[in-house]
Amino acid sequence: MQIKLDRFCLLLNEAEEEKSMDDSEVSPYLLKHLLYPYLAGEDILLNDLNYDAFTLSDMDILFEYISEMETACNKVHRKADILWKSTPAARPSRAFC
Numbered sequence: 001m002q003i004k005l006d007r008f009c010l011l012l013n014e015a016e017e018e019k020s021m022d023d024s025e026v027s028p029y030l031l032k033h034l035l036y037p038y039l040a041g042e043d044i045l046l047n048d049l050n051y052d053a054f055t056l057s058d059m060d061i062l063f064e065y066i067s068e069m070e071t072a073c074n075k076v077h078r079k080a081d082i083l084w085k086s087t088p089a090a091r092p093s094r095a096f097c
Contacts, residue, residue, distance in 0.1 A: 003086045021072060026065050027058040035062065 023031060029050070037044055 003083070021065070021068050023065060025061050027054045027062065029053040030058055030062050035066070 026035075033049060033053075034044060
């Protein structure tokens with residue numbers, strides 16, 4: 001598959017923006033003390049968590065948020081993989097001096 005830059009730019013301009021992920025419903029405590037350290041590769045000690053700072057439903061919301069993140073990452077990965085495997089189409093003539 002070849003990618004023509006002008007067509008690619010046109011498609012990018014026409015692409016609908018997807019809603020960004022909203023973490024406003026996720027417990028700030030869980031974001032700060034569980035998710036962000038985990039994503040940074042830090043060790044999370046369960047004894048260090050304050051279990052009174054969140055509820056079981058907060059955990060459900062966090063899991064749903066993580067699932068949305070995973071879906072978004074998979075979409076980006078699939079699209080990037082298509083681009084990576086494609087070859088750019090050369091212009092038939094020089095576009096600049």
